[in-house]
Amino acid sequence: MNALACMIGSFWDSSIGKKILVALTGIALLLFLSGHLAGNLLLFMGKDAINEYALWLHELAHGAAIWVARIGVLTALIVHVHLTIQLSIRNKAIRPNYSHPGTVQASRSSRMMIWSGLTILAFVLYHISHFTLRIGNDYNGGTYQTSLPGHEDKVLNVYQMMIDGFSHPANALFYIIAMTLLCSHLSHGFASVFQTLGLRSAKNGALIKQIGRAYALLIWIGFLSIPGAILFFGYGRP
Amino acid sequence: MNLTLKVWRQETRDSKGRIEVFPAKDIPSEASFLEMLDIVNERIIAEGGAPIHFDHDCREGICGMCSLTINGIPHGPESATTACQLHMRHFRDGDTIWIEPFRARAFPVLRDLVVDRTAFDRIIEAGGFISVRTGAAPDANTTPVPKEEADRAFDSATCIGCGACVAACKNSSAMLFVSAKVSHLNNLPQGRPEKNRRALRMVQAMDEEGFGNCSNLYECEAVCPKSIPADNIARLNRDYALAAARNALT
Numbered sequence A: 001m002n003a004l005a006c007m008i009g010s011f012w013d014s015s016i017g018k019k020i021l022v023a024l025t026g027i028a029l030l031l032f033l034s035g036h037l038a039g040n041l042l043l044f045m046g047k048d049a050i051n052e053y054a055l056w057l058h059e060l061a062h063g064a065a066i067w068v069a070r071i072g073v074l075t076a077l078i079v080h081v082h083l084t085i086q087l088s089i090r091n092k093a094i095r096p097n098y099s100h101p102g103t104v105q106a107s108r109s110s111r112m113m114i115w116s117g118l119t120i121l122a123f124v125l126y127h128i129s130h131f132t133l134r135i136g137n138d139y140n141g142g143t144y145q146t147s148l149p150g151h152e153d154k155v156l157n158v159y160q161m162m163i164d165g166f167s168h169p170a171n172a173l174f175y176i177i178a179m180t181l182l183c184s185h186l187s188h189g190f191a192s193v194f195q196t197l198g199l200r201s202a203k204n205g206a207l208i209k210q211i212g213r214a215y216a217l218l219i220w221i222g223f224l225s226i227p228g229a230i231l232f233f234g235y236g237r238p
Numbered sequence B: 001m002n003l004t005l006k007v008w009r010q011e012t013r014d015s016k017g018r019i020e021v022f023p024a025k026d027i028p029s030e031a032s033f034l035e036m037l038d039i040v041n042e043r044i045i046a047e048g049g050a051p052i053h054f055d056h057d058c059r060e061g062i063c064g065m066c067s068l069t070i071n072g073i074p075h076g077p078e079s080a081t082t083a084c085q086l087h088m089r090h091f092r093d094g095d096t097i098w099i100e101p102f103r104a105r106a107f108p109v110l111r112d113l114v115v116d117r118t119a120f121d122r123i124i125e126a127g128g129f130i131s132v133r134t135g136a137a138p139d140a141n142t143t144p145v146p147k148e149e150a151d152r153a154f155d156s157a158t159c160i161g162c163g164a165c166v167a168a169c170k171n172s173s174a175m176l177f178v179s180a181k182v183s184h185l186n187n188l189p190q191g192r193p194e195k196n197r198r199a200l201r202m203v204q205a206m207d208e209e210g211f212g213n214c215s216n217l218y219e220c221e222a223v224c225p226k227s228i229p230a231d232n233i234a235r236l237n238r239d240y241a242l243a244a245a246r247n248a249l250t
């Protein structure tokens, strides 16, 4: 334990070490995103499928699993955000600007990582208060309880929460903007992980870049299919 | 050709700089960029002004002294070309050209376009060497080196330490330079015994000199006059991670 703490400490204090921690927490967040998306897409399997899944998540290991996952993802998020903000501020402070700026090959996504990241962070805070803490809406009221075949007690109607949530155009719009920036963030972040962990080489570099872009696009299409279906095609709405 | 130059002028390290405009008339298109500056300087001197200060030495693209950011790009628009090897035929008659020093807090401006790059020397002093005496040139093939490794080490060794990578980086990171120097030695059997120590010390020196943190934009490899690829940076990241973990765990 001591050696591990010592290692994390030495990483925390060095430029490359910090970036390695950003990459590792980035991987955790990438994995979380894939799982979250897979769960969300159950919406298209109907009301019972997604409500059943939500119940299973909450009851797994007597409710312990979800807390382990929440704490894990939250820790990764905090470390990722803290270090990237710290690095960005420092980088900005030590780089005087050119009167005539120029860029040769850095992609737009790569140059706006901090801005796409901060927007996503704002979205995540809103998203958690909206669907997890359910502040300022009536999701805690009796109307969002429903019955589930094979269960005696009423369960939370996640299905209806999603339909109602995305029926508000402003909500859906913020979601769409955040997911688009997330796509941009991932298209650079995915490939960056390989570079920072020293796994990129002349041979695999182009492939990693393509896979990163494809992953970002899949996440974008996947997440946008939900507000898209509800708002534009009236999915699940009366 | 007739050009307009917008040049950064700064009297001393601590004074505030500004852009000044100079006409550059009747410049032959076969002149190099530095020769163009020589011609302009002759005229400034003839008129009693202070010439534009800039660094140069070999003018052959091998010493790494020239350090101009031309239209926002270190060493100018031609890829794999130092400013001294850039020729005026790559510009068009009537062009306005912006000439600024390499910009990074770790490379303070000394005067006009001249910057202090001794931070690089101090990074080399921290580990960019092999500690034992190497003696006379050994017989060929006494130390077998696989071809790929020799190539990789040689390609990294072509770094002339000009600092364009830092100047192009939006984060003022010196990772391409440091990674080239580390790769050069860590890839060879002679450099391998000090591999871990070298990675740790050179990265520490780099951090202490106040260079920034790479965010994988790869502007460095795009402007590198020696086309040193950014995979060196990946290799340095890996070498550093393993060395730091080993250091902490043993």
Ligand code: FES
Binding pocket: B055, B056, B057, B058, B059, B060, B061, B062, B063, B064, B065, B066, B082, B083, B084, B085
């Ligand atoms: S002056 Fe030597 S490389 Fe340009």
